[in-house]
Amino acid sequence: MEEVELCFPQLNTSCWKTKRPLSHTVLIYMVLSFISLLTVTLNLLVIISISHFKQLHTPTNLLLLSLAVSDFFVGFDMLFQILVINGCWLLGDLMCTLYFIFDYVVTSTSIGIMVLISIDRYVAICYPLHYSTKVTARRVQVCVSLCWIISLSYSIIVMKEDLKQAGRYNSCVGECVMSCDIIHQFSDFIVLFLIPITVIIVLYMRVFVVAVSQAQAMRSHIAAVSLQRSVSVKNSEIKAAGTLGVVIVVFLICICPYFCVTVKGRDTFVNASSASFVLCLYDSNSCLNPLIYALFYPWFRKSIKLIFTLQILKPGSCETNML
Template structure:
């Protein structure tokens, strides 16, 4: 008869450990640890770059900075996800509740800031003449602050029952889970998934249409003034690149968050309790690792910032005045 492994062998009320081959466990730990380290590192580079260099202090980059801050903390959150892979929580009920709140607030804030970024790009492309008056650093700071406040208030509402007292819904010692009512599961799907996704897709499709129209108009102008064929090809490639970038933004975001909300909308009673749920949450959080790659890595100034940081030139006096654009 196979022996049952418990999180706390000395307790009859202990949860069971998830049993898997040692090689699989080591591989999972290594992959998740690497993703966590990469998430923290990339977002820290974005934070340092935008905060240090004055030329990067623009409304758009302020949104990237806010996104990097929330994604930076998501990277640390994944360390706790690693602990839950085997189905055991060893840090007690209070820290479990704090972890659930932590795990909820930063990803939801990242989603809100991504919506703000899509709005910023929509105004920049579709209404460029009024962009400087409509999108200012002051307004961006207010919007980002509201995003954080709304996320915090929403999390407090969702987990108000789990906080009094912590662990009241735990079925066995070593479990870390809370409960989401049907109403909260539905509101999660609407507020954190359906509405942001709809806004992002609609705005990006509008940006794409306008960008393609402008590129075609430019190509027509080039043809009218009889420039070389090679210039026409370059314009056409820019259209393809724009389409690919927008497609990556939407598809990667959907791939990362769809599994979590598919689980939520099916009516799971436990927020985090099994290794499969932990995997879904890790995939959900991994979007924070990809955000700096998608939103910042393709900017030339970011690559230049990385070079200055790793060569320690950022420590030189007056380095904040370096020309980055």
């Protein structure tokens, strides 16, 4: 049986803190801290790269920049999860509510921008001649702003009662819980999971089918000219298929457990400590996003080299050819 102690020894109404072996606690702290640091660092590199180099100021890269900004904040949000590893929330009831709202906003915004990225790729592949007129930097900025506004508004509506009376569901001092009734569970499942997943899968499947058909047409056209080129096209098909598969599978792996826990068909309370695993897995997608969406781009690898060698500080570096 695990030894327990009070979160606030001076208060009789304090919650109990689970006392784990030191090795377990250190391991958990190290893993979460590493994921948080990696998430912040990778997304910061994307933010600096796209913001600094003018050649990267395209509509698609603006979406990647917006995704990196939301995922950057997710990395900081994970630091708060470290505070509740032992089951104690030490920052007060209001900060508990704000923590849940902040997590809600940045993660839902990240999902929304992923949907915008899938739409961007759909238009680029399926309607290439109309892409430059349909997808502009101005429209991207408007859509991203709407993502943030809608996410903030939705989170405030969902947790308005918790904002009015912070900590009203706490059974003891040092607890951090929020209400999560069946209506909110169902709305979260529809708005943050079912609709985005459906849109992303449908659009990516369409993109994949069109890309493969185009590649086959190109291969048939050049088969008599260059066998080597034909092999290259085939390899690009496999690479494209693998990348799209990774995007979908990783996204599902990261967010499915969270919604499996929150959607149970009955009123529940989501405890910050007990839900830490699914929240960490949910948030870890923000660490993988820059790897999936940016790390495979040559310009990203080149920008990393320029950043770490401090070439980015030279006058006129923003005009560097990155493509």
